[in-house]
Amino acid sequence: MKRITGIALFFAALVLSAVEQLDWSKAEEVQTGVVHLRIEETRPRLMKISILRIDLQTPGLDFTATGRDKNWGKEMPDCKGAFIRTKRQRTRDFMKEQRGKGLNMIVAVNAAPWSPWKAPFNHKYANPSGVNILNGEVVSENRGRRPCFVIYEDGTPAIVPHIPEKDYARIKVAVSGFSIVAKDGKSTFNDKHLAPRTAYGISADKRYIYILGVDGRQPDWSMGMTCKEAGLWLLAAGASDAINMDGGGSTTLIYWDKKKKTMVSLCRHSKSRYERVVGSNFGIYLKKK
Numbered sequence: 298m299k300r301i302t303g304i305a306l307f308f309a310a311l312v313l314s315a316v317e318q319l320d321w322s323k324a325e326e327v328q329t330g331v332v333h334l335r336i337e338e339t340r341p342r343l344m345k346i347s348i349l350r351i352d353l354q355t356p357g358l359d360f361t362a363t364g365r366d367k368n369w370g371k372e373m374p375d376c377k378g379a380f381i382r383t384k385r386q387r388t389r390d391f392m393k394e395q396r397g398k399g400l401n402m403i404v405a406v407n408a409a410p411w412s413p414w415k416a417p418f419n420h421k422y423a424n425p426s427g428v429n430i431l432n433g434e435v436v437s438e439n440r441g442r443r444p445c446f447v448i449y450e451d452g453t454p455a456i457v458p459h460i461p462e463k464d465y466a467r468i469k470v471a472v473s474g475f476s477i478v479a480k481d482g483k484s485t486f487n488d489k490h491l492a493p494r495t496a497y498g499i500s501a502d503k504r505y506i507y508i509l510g511v512d513g514r515q516p517d518w519s520m521g522m523t524c525k526e527a528g529l530w531l532l533a534a535g536a537s538d539a540i541n542m543d544g545g546g547s548t549t550l551i552y553w554d555k556k557k558k559t560m561v562s563l564c565r566h567s568k569s570r571y572e573r574v575v576g577s578n579f580g581i582y583l584k585k586k
Contacts, residue, residue, distance in 0.1 A: 319533045321350065327552050328403040329583060330355025333563070334534070342491075344511060345519035347550055347563035348534050349404060351506040353452065357584040360448045361400070362408060362470045363391065363577045364431040366422060373422050376413045381422040382429075382437040383411070383576050388549035389560050391578040396553070404581040405551045406508050407495055408446075408472035409437075410543040411576030423576025427473025428459070433466045443473040446497050446540050446579075454499045454506055456480075456538040472542070472579050478528030479539035486541070488524050493548040493564070496527040497579075498536025506581075507534045510550035510564045518565065546573045 324332035327349075336346040351358070366384040373379040386394070392405040411423040427443030429436040433450075442459040448470040449455065460471055478486040478496065493513035499506055509531055513521020522530075524541045531539040549572055550563045566572060 319348075319530075321535070324350065327561070328555060330358055331404060331552060331581075333552070335563075342520040343516070343518070344522060345565070346509065346511045346522075346530065348510075348530070349508045349550065349552065349563075350534065351404065351508070351581060353454070353504055353506065355583070357586065358452075359582055359584055360470045361395065361402075361580045361582065362429070362431050362472055363425070363436065363579075365434065365436050368422070373413075373420060375420050375422075379413050379420075379422075379424060382424045383422065385411075385421060385423050385574040385576050386578065387572045387574050388578050389551055389562065389572060391580065392551055392553065392560060395580060395582070399585075400580075400582050401585055402580045402582040403553045403555075404508070405549075406497075406510070406579050407543055407547045407549045407575045407577065408474075408579040409577035410473075410475065410547075419574075425473065425577040428471060429473055429577060430460075430465060430468045430471040432469060435465060443475070444477045444540055445471045445473050446542070447471045453503055456497070456499060456540045470579065472577060474540040474542040475544075476524060476541045477538070478524050478541050479532050479536060482532065482537045484525060484528050484532065486524050486528055490523060491521040492545050493519075493521050493566070494524070494527045494544045495542040495548045495550070496524075496531055496539055496544075497542060498531035498534065498539040500535050501537035505535060507531050507536050507539075508550060509534075510548055512548075512565050513545075515565070515567065543575070543577070547575045549573070549575070
């Protein structure tokens with residue numbers, strides 16, 4: 298059995314003590330049914346963390362995601378042997394586009410990892426990993442059991458290890474992630490790699506969705522966190538299950554400020570505030586009355 302050192306126990310205790318102190322009464326309401334907690338930690342390292350809690354009992358709340366591109370199924374013009382599933386798009390442009398179509402989108406966040414991801418890293422199109430579905434239509438279906446965040450047609454959220462094909466038709470939105478980091482109120486993952494993180498969580502009673510975004514790789518700003526820590530933070534926030542999504546330079550979390558009528562980004566990728574063009578986004582909107 299691997300021995301756990303006193304130093305490791307010390308830092309683990311710091312992480313746990315920090316997340317146990319989350320208090321949603323101190324959160325700011327940023328949208329109808331959406332509250333935001335901003336957390337700035339110095340132990341066990343410098344971290345800038347944002348967590349949104351979305352109340353699924355909010356009237357008119359609904360969901361969408363990146364859908365099939367109009368050239369779906371064709372070979373990518375800039376990557377031989379790869380086929381188009383989605384068009385890469387910044388998360389803020391995803392929100393802007395959807396709002397331009399009349400959708401009152403209030404939250405947008407990056408979602409599934411995708412390919413191709415190789416030099417020069419500027420491909421126009423993408424093929425999201427795992428199974429991704431929008432309104433019962435398969436956006437991508439790459440074999441291999443990647444875990445998924447799912448919203449069923451009746452509005453029920455779930456985090457599942459894989460989606461059987463028989464369930465496709467009853468799914469409103471499904472976006473694949475990297476790993477399930479919490480299940481039934483317990484941490485399920487252990488790693489040591491620090492990075493910017495995007496992770497989603499669901500409360501045991503299915504009332505709340507939690508979305509975590511943490512900055513990383515910026516020594517004077519935020520160093521990031523492990524997947525395990527992402528799960529622990531979401532557990533402390535109130536989640537029972539949690540999934541680690543595409544992170545790193547893809548991590549982007551945005552809400553629509555209804556008073557100022559503008560997008561507010563909760564993540565800082567670098568001092569230049571560059572935002573990556575990603576292959577998959579998830580959005581929350583309010584149906585117009």
